[in-house]
Amino acid sequence: MISIKGLYKQFDQLEVLKGIDLEVEKGKVVVVIGPSGSGKTTLLRCVNVLETPTKGVLTIAGQTLDFSKNVSKKSIASFRRLTGMVFQNYNLFPHKTALENVMEGPIIVKGEDKAKARKKAQELLEKVGLGDKIDDYPSRLSGGQKQRVGIARAMAMEPEVMLFDEPTSALDPELVGEVLKVMKDLAREGMTMMVVTHEMRFARDAADEVMFMDGGVVVERNKPNEIFSNPKEERTKRFLNMIM
């Protein structure tokens, strides 16, 4: 479903991604872990082309972008439609209600009929447990509720792949569970997901694979149980010791 080949990203002098290769099969969940500054966020942002990679080839659901060549704005736009992104700090539209946040993409981007989009948005919000909050503005919602709206907003575009960048790290501890539950439900339903998170519980329960990044490269990839109980690389061991 996702294929990343030889992905590099450089900011000015700083090379942040130094040749990432990754394949994610349809319906699989990959959790990305790694120390601060290792390039996790940059990797996700390259996958939905919020950052333009310096070089490398990205393929999602059969659509390919080769960044060694010129890529047109149009091909980036259509490629981006394959992904949904959930941000650490939600980035909900504050001037729109929960329902309007979710309806915005289907109506404006896909040109869906309003009534249909509304119905779908309502169902999505019910699914993430916010059926009674659809008319609230984001300022009235808790962090956990905001993030669930964020997930519903991304899902409304029916992406092939969902990308999560530390979706729970801005949340009070008691609100983390409700967001992780929604993510686990998605995983169970067969959504292909790339998740940057420090929630090892989630990695154990929901991930098919855990990928440890450091210094812009993939150091180690393995099944969650394997990597947690029996890390092969010294750097992975040190990192896991630090956070667990």
Place this chain on the structure above:
Amino acid sequence: MAPIRKSPRNGLVKMYLSNIAVDPDRTARLIEIAKTSLWPLLEGAISYTIPLTIISFIFGLLLAILTALARITHVKILQVIARIYVSAIRGTPLLVQLFIIFYGLPNVGVTLDPFISAVIGFSLNVGAYASETIRAAILSISKGQWEAGYSIGMSYSQVLQRIILPQAARVSLPPLSNTFISLVKDTSLASVVLITEMFRRAQEITSRNYEFLLVYTEAALIYWVICSFLSVLQQYMEKRLDRYDV
């Protein structure tokens, strides 16, 4: 007479009032003038001051939005043009700008109707000042809002129109209201290009009866009423837009 000498300003007012009190004929005359000049003044406001303000503000605002967008694009030439425009307008007096448009342009064969000249002058002025306000408001919206828009597949212009500008509008409403209220007052400068807006009406009336204090004060009160009404309107609009607080 002693209290009059105590404070010269107080003294002048007292003198004026005692004049009126002493002379009942004069009192009656002043009341008559106040009454008869009210309608011409209001008419000046209704047929020129207010339309000039509204039309100039609408054009000015459109120009301001375009200028603000030109300044935040990556197209160098647009940036430069916008910068020079803003700098030139902000760096020269409005009065001089109006003179150039109305009295200067005929020298190169461009003769404009007074009202059109005034609309052009005020629109250019609002466009320059308000563009700075709007630019700052657009830049104050977090980068995350752009990214959230892009992440659900929106294009640059869709994000701009649906996500950024509505939020920037809320941010810039108070400063833009101030611009609008200033414009109401600035239109009195249109008197110099022969538009019989409210202030020129006042000048015409006083040229006949020499009651400067009375008639100019009356005009001032009308400006004040209009601006107070606009302030109330501003508060109402801000409240409406505050349904969400960021």
